[in-house]
Amino acid sequence: MNSVALFLEYSAVGIASGGIYALIALGIVVIFKSSRTFNFAMGEMMMLSAYFFYTAAVTFSMGIFFGVVAALIGSVAVSLLIERFALRPMMGRPFIAIVMVTFGIGSIIRGVVGMIWGPNDLQIPAILSRSPVLLGSIFIPGKTARAFAIAVVIVISLIAFLRYSRAGIALRAAAADQITAYSMGIDVRRVIAFSWVIAAVTGCISGILMANVNTLTPHLGLVALNVLSVVILGGMNSIGGVLVAGFIIGWLESVTGWILGTEFREITPYILALLVLLVRPTGLFGTKEIERI
Amino acid sequence: MLLVDDIQLAFGGLKALSGVSVHAQAGKITSVIGPNGAGKTSLFNVISGFYKPQHGRVTLDGRDISGLKPSQRAYCGMSRTFQNIALFHGMSVLDNIKLGAHTKLKSGVLSAGFRLLQTRKEEAELSHEIQRDIIGLLELDRVQHHPVEDLAYGLQKRVELARALVMKPKILLLDEPVAGMNREEKQEMSRFVVDVRNNWNTTVLLIEHDMSMVMGISDHIVVLSFGKPIASGTPNEVRANPAVIAAYLGAGDDVAMAEATAA
Amino acid sequence: MLSQVETTTIPTPLRTNNRDWLWAVLLIAVLAALPLVAPRYWIYFAGLLGINIIVTHGLNIMTGYTGLLSLGHAAFVGVGAYTVALAQIHLGLPFYVTIPLAGVVAAVIGIAFGLPSLRIRGLYLVIATLAAQFILNFVFVHWQSVTNGDAGLTVQPATVFGYALNNETRTYYLILACVVFFTIFTLNVIRSRVGRAFIAVRERDLTAEVLGVQIVWYKLVAFALGSFYAGVAGGLMAYFNQFVNPEQFGLLLSVFFLSAVIVGGMGSTLGAILGAVFMTLLPEVLREGALTIGGTFGFDIASILVPLRETIFGLLMVAFLILEPRGLAQLWKRARQKFSPVRGSE
Numbered sequence: 001m002n003s004v005a006l007f008l009e010y011s012a013v014g015i016a017s018g019g020i021y022a023l024i025a026l027g028i029v030v031i032f033k034s035s036r037t038f039n040f041a042m043g044e045m046m047m048l049s050a051y052f053f054y055t056a057a058v059t060f061s062m063g064i065f066f067g068v069v070a071a072l073i074g075s076v077a078v079s080l081l082i083e084r085f086a087l088r089p090m091m092g093r094p095f096i097a098i099v100m101v102t103f104g105i106g107s108i109i110r111g112v113v114g115m116i117w118g119p120n121d122l123q124i125p126a127i128l129s130r131s132p133v134l135l136g137s138i139f140i141p142g143k144t145a146r147a148f149a150i151a152v153v154i155v156i157s158l159i160a161f162l163r164y165s166r167a168g169i170a171l172r173a174a175a176a177d178q179i180t181a182y183s184m185g186i187d188v189r190r191v192i193a194f195s196w197v198i199a200a201v202t203g204c205i206s207g208i209l210m211a212n213v214n215t216l217t218p219h220l221g222l223v224a225l226n227v228l229s230v231v232i233l234g235g236m237n238s239i240g241g242v243l244v245a246g247f248i249i250g251w252l253e254s255v256t257g258w259i260l261g262t263e264f265r266e267i268t269p270y271i272l273a274l275l276v277l278l279v280r281p282t283g284l285f286g287t288k289e290i291e292r293i
Numbered sequence: 294m295l296l297v298d299d300i301q302l303a304f305g306g307l308k309a310l311s312g313v314s315v316h317a318q319a320g321k322i323t324s325v326i327g328p329n330g331a332g333k334t335s336l337f338n339v340i341s342g343f344y345k346p347q348h349g350r351v352t353l354d355g356r357d358i359s360g361l362k363p364s365q366r367a368y369c370g371m372s373r374t375f376q377n378i379a380l381f382h383g384m385s386v387l388d389n390i391k392l393g394a395h396t397k398l399k400s401g402v403l404s405a406g407f408r409l410l411q412t413r414k415e416e417a418e419l420s421h422e423i424q425r426d427i428i429g430l431l432e433l434d435r436v437q438h439h440p441v442e443d444l445a446y447g448l449q450k451r452v453e454l455a456r457a458l459v460m461k462p463k464i465l466l467l468d469e470p471v472a473g474m475n476r477e478e479k480q481e482m483s484r485f486v487v488d489v490r491n492n493w494n495t496t497v498l499l500i501e502h503d504m505s506m507v508m509g510i511s512d513h514i515v516v517l518s519f520g521k522p523i524a525s526g527t528p529n530e531v532r533a534n535p536a537v538i539a540a541y542l543g544a545g546d547d548v549a550m551a552e553a554t555a556a
Numbered sequence: 557m558l559s560q561v562e563t564t565t566i567p568t569p570l571r572t573n574n575r576d577w578l579w580a581v582l583l584i585a586v587l588a589a590l591p592l593v594a595p596r597y598w599i600y601f602a603g604l605l606g607i608n609i610i611v612t613h614g615l616n617i618m619t620g621y622t623g624l625l626s627l628g629h630a631a632f633v634g635v636g637a638y639t640v641a642l643a644q645i646h647l648g649l650p651f652y653v654t655i656p657l658a659g660v661v662a663a664v665i666g667i668a669f670g671l672p673s674l675r676i677r678g679l680y681l682v683i684a685t686l687a688a689q690f691i692l693n694f695v696f697v698h699w700q701s702v703t704n705g706d707a708g709l710t711v712q713p714a715t716v717f718g719y720a721l722n723n724e725t726r727t728y729y730l731i732l733a734c735v736v737f738f739t740i741f742t743l744n745v746i747r748s749r750v751g752r753a754f755i756a757v758r759e760r761d762l763t764a765e766v767l768g769v770q771i772v773w774y775k776l777v778a779f780a781l782g783s784f785y786a787g788v789a790g791g792l793m794a795y796f797n798q799f800v801n802p803e804q805f806g807l808l809l810s811v812f813f814l815s816a817v818i819v820g821g822m823g824s825t826l827g828a829i830l831g832a833v834f835m836t837l838l839p840e841v842l843r844e845g846a847l848t849i850g851g852t853f854g855f856d857i858a859s860i861l862v863p864l865r866e867t868i869f870g871l872l873m874v875a876f877l878i879l880e881p882r883g884l885a886q887l888w889k890r891a892r893q894k895f896s897p898v899r900g901s902e
Contacts, residue, residue: 038679089878096625099682100818101877103627107811107870114863218863222807229683267694270687277672277680341766367768379763381756383823391749392756396768398749402777405748406741412748456767 009138010258011251016144017213018250019151020206022243024227026155027202029242030162033175034188034195036095037087038232040102042203043224044109045082049075049204050211050220051117054124064127072204079200083193106221114218121215128212147209154205158198159239167194226269294319294496295371295464300339300349302332302520309335310346310520317464317498322490324507325500326531327517328541333500334376336517337468340498341373342366353464368396370463374453376472380441386452387437390427393456394419423459430492431455431485447478454485458495465489467499471506479503483510508532516540587732591725600724603796605836606731607789612816612832613742613825614785619814620822621746622778623758625682628669628689629813632783634696634805635662636790641709641800642702651714651721651730655791662787663780665692670783674775677761689810696802708801711794727796734792738785742825745781754778755823808866815873821883830884835872839865 024042031039039045052074057067082105090098126143133145162168173181174191182188210220230245249269257265295317302310310332317323325333338344340351342363350359353369361369372393380389398419400412428434431451436444441452450470457465470486471479483506489495501507507514507528514531516524518540524531531537591599611633618624636658643654669688673680696703703709713722714730721727745751753774756764761771794800812835820831843861876883 086874086878093881094623095679096619096623096682097877097881099625099679100814101874103811104815104870104873104877107808107866108874109870111863111865111867111870114866115860118859119863225686229686232679232683263694263698267687267691270690273683274669274672274687274691277684343762363762363765364768364770367766373766375763379760381759381763383759384752384755388752388755392752392764392767392769395749395753400749402745402750402781405750406745408744408748412744416748460768 005137006258007255009140010254012135012138012140013144014251014254015247016140016148016250017254018247019148019155020209020213020246021223021227021249022155022246023151023202023206023209024224025231025242025246026158026239027199027206028224028228028231029239030171030195030198030202031192034171034192035087035091037098038095038102038228039199040099040225040228041082041106041109042199042228043221044106044113045075045079045200045221046203046207046210046224047216047218047221048078048109048113048207049200050124050207050216051113051122052204053208053211054117054122054216057125064125067125068208071208072201075200075204075207076197079196079203080193083196088189088192110218110221117218119218121217124208124211124216126212127208143213147213151206151209154202155243158202162198162239167191171195226266229273230269294354295340295498296350296352297336297340298350298352300336300346300351302335302339302344302346308520310339313349313517313520313522315498315515315522317496318513319496320490320494321512322486322497322499322510323513323515324511325498325515325517326502326504326507329502330519331517332520333517334468335520337373337466337500340466341371367460370460371466372457372460372462372464373466374450374457374468374470376469378446378449378453380449380452380456382440382442384441385438386433386441386444386455387423389441389452390423390433390437390455390459391419393459394423395460397460419459427455427458430488431458447474447481450474450478450482451485454482454489458489458493461493462495464496464498467497467501469501469503470499471501471503479506482506486510584732584736588729591728596724599728601836601840603724603728603731605833606728606735607792607796608813608816608836609735609829609832610738610789610792611786611813612820612828613738614782614789615813616817616820616822616825616828617742617745617754617785618778618782619817620824620828621751621758622754622775624670624674624775624778624782626685626782626810627682627807627814628685628687628692628810629782629786630805630807630809631689631692632662632666632786633790633793633809634692634800634802635665635783636787637794637800637804638696638703638709638790639787640791640794641711644711645709651716651791651795655734655788658791658794659784659787662790663784666783666786667776667780670779671776674772674779689807693802693805696805703802706802708799711798711800713798714795721795724796727792731792731796734788738788739825739829742828746825750774750777758823808862808869811866811869811873815869818881819872819876819883821885822881824883824885826888827883827885830888834884835869838868838872842868 024046028039028042031037049071053067053071056062056070057064062070086101086105087098090101128143128146130142132142133140162171170181170186170191171194173184173186174188178188181191207220210223214220227246227249230249231242249272252272253265253268256268295315297313297315300310300313302308313332313336315323315325315336325336327333335344339346342358342361342365350357352358353366353371356369358366358369381392398415400415403409404412428437431454433451433455436448441449444452454467454470467486471482474482486497486499487510490497499507511528514525514528515522516531516534516537523536523540524534526534587602590602611629615626615629618626639658639661640654643649643657649657666688669684670681673684697705713720714727715721719726721730746754753764753769756767756769757771757774765771793804797804816831816835817828818831819834820829821827839861842864846861846864880886
């Protein structure tokens with residue numbers, strides 16, 4: 001196979017894995033929009049959901065469908081607890097304090113999962129078929145392709161939901177201006193809680209998909225830190241831009257992994273982040289705000 | 294002393310200032326007044342270097358400082374207070390005041406960390422100078438060791454003035470120094486501003502909404518309306534100027550108007 | 557009016573009056589005499605504690621005083637440790653050269669990561685430090701020819717006038733001297749023009765600018781100091797453990813130092829010491845407790861020690877941020893006021 005074909009194949013695989021990243025990115029952005037909170041615990045929420053699924057589906061042999069349902073319920077519950085008891089008391093506090101809280105929550109979840117389920121890899125029941133997908137002559141592994149399809153369908157439906165549903169409109173209003181939204185009768189607290197529910201859902205699904213493509217370990221969530229880094233640099237304002245960022249990370253990881261060796265995959269997003277900072281310090285799409293003194 | 298020459302400032306298509314010139318004469322108190330939204334704060338932000346005007350110059354002591362950053366302007370001898378109190382929480386009154394002397398001190402991190410002679414000397418001198426010149430003048434002796442956030446509003450404003458004064462500025466910019474104060478506090482503050490000018494011969498430029506204060510202490514007044522200068526002169530001249538009365542009436546600012554004519 | 561970090565800063569007890577100095581001298585004397593009476597394990601532990609205090613001082617200057625969050629401080633500690641190992645192995649340099657060198661190299665590498673994002677406020681620095689954490693750790697693991705990968709490098713003990721610091725007690729004195737030095741240095745910096753500028757940058761950067769504080773410069777200074785301290789501590793760690801490998805400098809260690817700063821009280825030098833002591837002691841106490849319990853009930857507690865730490869670091873971080881953002885330093889202050897009513901109001 002010549003290198004052009006290889007390049008295309010790695011690109012396709014990369015973009016396919018980017019679907020999950022886009023899903024994670026969506027969860028990050030929704031919370032940011034509702035409350036200006038950068039959720040550094042997104043990855044751990046996602047990883048925890050995958051363990052919920054494992055426990056429900058394997059330990060309690062509830063099967064795949066009920067396993068997913070149980071994982072969703074568990075994830076939403078945990079997410080709401082985090083919002084209510086850790087983030088709400090931090091309202092109005094400096095952003096670095098809030099970042100540290102979410103970072104701390106991430107650490108708690110990693111630790112608790114490690115204590116309950118142990119540090120070793122777990123194999124979750126396969127919900128994705130292994131049979132490869134052929135795009136012309138490009139060969140994409142079956143799990144990756146199917147995870148991509150599921151992720152994209154969910155991302156698109158969530159975006160549509162945010163755009164047209166009442167709850168979604170309230171969210172966007174709160175994102176634009178909390179005080180005005182409040183005066184128009186929008187319950188900002190509920191909007192924030194709602195955004196955590198959405199994040200729990202995206203986290204849960206991406207977690208299960210990710211655990212299917214790779215294996216399940218307490219470190220599964222670290223990937224979300226990569227996504228967060230790139231998303232912040234891409235600018236947190238537009239949901240569309242954020243999704244593109246997800247695909248870009250997937251593509252870059254795959255291509256650099258191919259060119260430089262797989263071990264480079266894990267640091268690619270960070271090198272990208274540093275390069276962006278060097279070249280365009282205000283972020284890719286960021287604008288300089290005029291501040292009142 | 295400070296010369297603001299033909300400033301034009303626009304945000305996008307919106308003109309905030311056009312053709313504004315102000316001359317703050319040495320040792321005098323010059324005031325810029327005008328109804329809300331007249332562009333007073335924008336003018337101050339141009340003078341301190343936060344906004345870059347599309348046209349016009351700012352010169353201090355004959356030196357063109359238009360291209361300088363805010364921190365460089367401080368080194369040229371410009372200091373200011375803020376409309377919304379901008380003190381540093383988590384620090385005592387005294388440490389807040391010391392920050393005002395940042396440009397006067399030279400210690401770097403090594404000199405400070407090893408507490409070399411230079412640092413000892415300049416810190417001691419600074420403390421001495423603050424006690425001698427500032428604390429007494431502004432009557433802050435009883436609160437100097439308190440955390441600044443524990444102080445009443447009027448006192449916080451005074452600490453801000455103190456902080457602006459320690460560097461012995463050539464030009465002192467006061468952004469609504471009596472905003473939000475009660476009558477007694479206003480009189481106190483007016484007295485302090487006049488004291489500072491009389492004792493140190495500091496040039497003062499202030500913007501203020503409160504007419505009685507402005508009329509009481511200013512040597513020269515410039516009136517802005519919708520970003521344009523409409524009158525200037527002594528308090529008496531400005532008070533008698535029909536354009537000024539019209540501007541305030543047009544802005545519906547009856548209280549300010551009544552105060553202006555009564556003062 | 558939001559302050560960048562909620563703290564009270566300047567009046568640390570070490571500074572305010574002579575009696576505190578007396579206590580400090582007494583404390584140092586006790587610490588110096590400690591190896592004469594205490595068991596070896598204690599001394600080992602005290603050494604570890606000292607190293608952690610130095611790193612926490614550095615991170616506190618950055619995060620606590622200046623408001624620059626670093627999520628990758630462990631990596632800078634690692635840079636210091638590898639610098640010492642490599643300078644000794646390849647250049648044969650003695651510790652009084654390698655330790656400062658470790659600080660300088662860590663500061664330079666720290667600045668290389670931080671500089672592009674110091675110009676802008678907000679989260680960019682957080683991302684840059686996170687990038688430093690992962691990229692530097694990657695280098696430690698994968699630059700085999702230099703770092704020897706996961707297997708790591710062996711470090712010979714430091715020698716003072718031909719006297720090898722080849723056991724815990726001897727290294728302990730080196731560490732103790734460094735702790736005293738860095739504590740005093742920090743206190744001096746904080747009560748100077750530079751320290752005031754740090755707090756000004758944290759609280760209101762635009763106002764600071766008007767006062768003539770060059771924001772970017774002071775952020776840079778704080779960042780350089782923070783990573784210098786980390787580098788020196790890393791260097792001490794290399795001599796102390798006589799061994800350097802990538803595993804020592806993972807994300808968990810960064811979380812550890814951040815929790816030490818938070819638990820102690822951001823923007824308090826006393827807090828940094830209290831935080832480091834508390835955070836170092838706690839897992840040990842837990843471990844002893846857990847092993848005892850595990851021994852009693854006959855199941856394997858040792859395997860969950862790492863995640864247990866992770867959980868507790870996180871819990872403390874969150875709890876202190878929500879309930880007592882001024883940390884142990886504040887609790888200490890309150891306790892003092894309570895128990896010495898005479899001195900209650902200065």
